[in-house]
Amino acid sequence: MVNCCGLLNAKKEPVPLKSVEVELEVRDHVATVVSTLNYENKEDKPIEAVFVFPLPGDAAVCHFSATIGQKQIVAEVKEKQEAREEYDDALSSGQQAFLLEESEESPDIFSLSVGSLPPGESASIRLEYITELAVQADDGLRFCLPAVLNPRYQPQGSEGAGVQVTSVPASQVPYGLSFSARVSSPRPVSKVESKCSLDPLQYLNTEQTQATVKLAAGHKFDRDVELLIYYKDAHQPTAVVEAGQASAEPGSLMGDPVVMLSLYPEFPEAVMSSVSSHGEFVLLLDRSGSMDSPINNSKSHPTRIGSARDTLLLLLKSLPMGCYFNIFSFGSSYEHIFPKSVEYSQKTMEEALKKVEQMGANLGGTEILKPLKHIYSQPCIPSQPRQLFVFTDGEVGNTKEVINVVKKNSGSHRCFSFGIGEGASTALVNGLAKEGGGHAQFITGADRMQPKVMQSLRFALQPAVEDISVTWDLPKGVSATVLSPPITALFHGQRSLVYAQLTGQSSEAAEGCVTVKYSLAGHASESELHFSLKPAEDTGLTVHRLASRTLIRSLEMEMRERTGQHVDRVKKKAVELSVQSGVSSAFTAFIAVNKGDGEAIQGPLVRRNVPIPIIQLRGHPRLRCSMPVNCNLAMNISPQMHPPPVMACKKGKAGPKMKFKAQLMKSQERQMQPPQSLSGAMMSPAYSDYRGVVDMCLPEQTLRDPLLQLVSLQKASGCWVLDPALAAALGKTSEEVENTKPASVNHEVWATILALIWLHGFKRDAQEEWELLAMKAVSWLRAQNAACMTECVEAGNAVLGCSEQKDALGL
Known part of the structure; x- marks a missing residue:
């Protein structure tokens, strides 16, 4: 019998993860996050703790280590299959091992395995990642520490096996979180806001360019930790040059200097105040069961689907005469209001609004790929540039496949995406906008969806920037190799990042210049940024790692677009870059093995899945409507209606050698399927808080x-x-x-x-x-x-x- 002491999960099994400590350091628009996960085995047998958790989709994980007693083991980045085999070999030999890997389908999901933790032993896991902070439409910089990982719906027939997620209601998460942040910038920090309760902002100097803030005690895992950081006179074009790593080979990415450019185009007021009367506006609304949840897990706030309906009303009323539009909605299947986009008029607007009134979160799963492909299969309307607006709570398992389809069609449209509620996939929402040349927004906490969507509509109604080019003017003997994908979209006041590797020698007093040229509303424009080639001090290798992450993501995208031997060459290049830079990728993993002289760990190895918080549905406290096939949930229904999940174990002296992939496949075979008899009742929408929206109102x-x-x-x-x-x-x-x-x-x-x-x-x-x-x-x-x-x-x-x-x- 299990010795049930300490923290327990919903199945009354001990949870070895005791606490999570997060330290955030923000320098201008770059964030460094250090997470410390403290584990303790209070059972009478060795355990393997497996924790599947979210990270920001564009994070570059650059450090992973474990401390046991006084000994620290720093992980290495290796090819993923090699790392998995080394992990399995270590467990089979009775050694402690630690494995961190990124999901192959979605870069915002990671799996951490703590293997062979002996009875009574403690381990402290340190995880470090860096990321750029996204610019909001109100000029704030958004940092989000994902706490909620909602199960990702895995569409039928999609690529990849999905990720196993063990979830419990947010109120039952059996470990605590402490969070502190330090913010510094060349410009004063005007304020820091959050949906979570914060202790007062503390300034560290009279110039107010440095400040600290902490999460107030008693934080509940019912929401992500989001910070909105505002600087005075922010968003000025900047350039940071970082020296290469002394031990790296000259000519390599890590050995040469790398520059990071932050460009903020400013458009003429005449252009900003004008609104286009052209365009094809295609609105794609998620109607999966999870959209019936409140935006912020509070019964006093509207449901996601209710807020989306109100938003569609505002959008339809704000469209210009002369444009074209259509509305698609999706779940396990998809629907459209018109067979193809129609001209905007009183008649078509009324017809669309009547259909919008009837939209509920009653279409089942989250099959976003099929409606996207259908939309792209329809020919574009001449002189009506296509603008796609996607509304979703972002819980899909085939994220990369979806983003790849958007990228393939990026030349024919702009994509504006909106992540609704806690746990929305940052990889999906940001990826749609980035590859679709649009803008991403997140609606969480007490946010109203309407102002954020209308801000994006303003972007969509502005003339598209065309013929974008970036040229470099550098001293003789110095050249730049651009590592970022070409800039395909520019918006007024919105940041564009460019990374480039600098090759050659120059004096520290030398300067470079970058010129961005583009065409706006038929007029040629350009902006210049002059910068010093002298490397900045005390940057570590942050810029190099962000540049490496950017290049790795480009290579991963290229792989999905190619076939044959070219794929193998691109994958090899991505693996080599990941290993050299120490940055995570879909093809590599961090592996650490405690190769001490101690005796092999004896006894059967028991697997313990660390739960992650899940937002509860109204009326069904432990069940989500859009339940994926790859989700292991704590259920609150009778055993006759649903079989209990089976816990995976390792048997034998130290557990037979069991490959990670085989474990995952067996585990997925035991995963629960949603009961067909309940699907209709569970997915029925509630319309009681929404009234009819028609022009002839009574x-x-x-x-x-x-x-x-x-x-x-x-x-x-x-x-x-x-x-x-x-x-x-x-x-x-x-x-x-x-x-x-x-x-x-x-x-x-x-x-x-x-x-x-x-x-x-x-x-x-x-x-x-x-x-x-x-x-x-x-x-x-x-x-x-x-x-x-x-x-x-x-x-x-x-x-x-x-x-x-x-x-x-x-x-």
């Missing part, structure tokens, strides 16, 4: 949110109609709005001016959400050439109790 059908109530009444052309529904949305009676209309003005002009005044007067704090549809309303008013506009605004202010000026309304 008073009792009004939306809870007054803003969405008003927005739902706007016509596709941009105007409003003077009727009882509008009066109710404005908080007035029909008589109050009709009897105060200036005699010389028609009803629609009056209604539209009233709506604009109400938006500016009462919803200015939500301007990002309604700005585009207000611009459409102003354009419609200008086209009417209505007289007495000043009189109308004054009368509207009197009715609504506002004091808005005509100029402020855009009139």
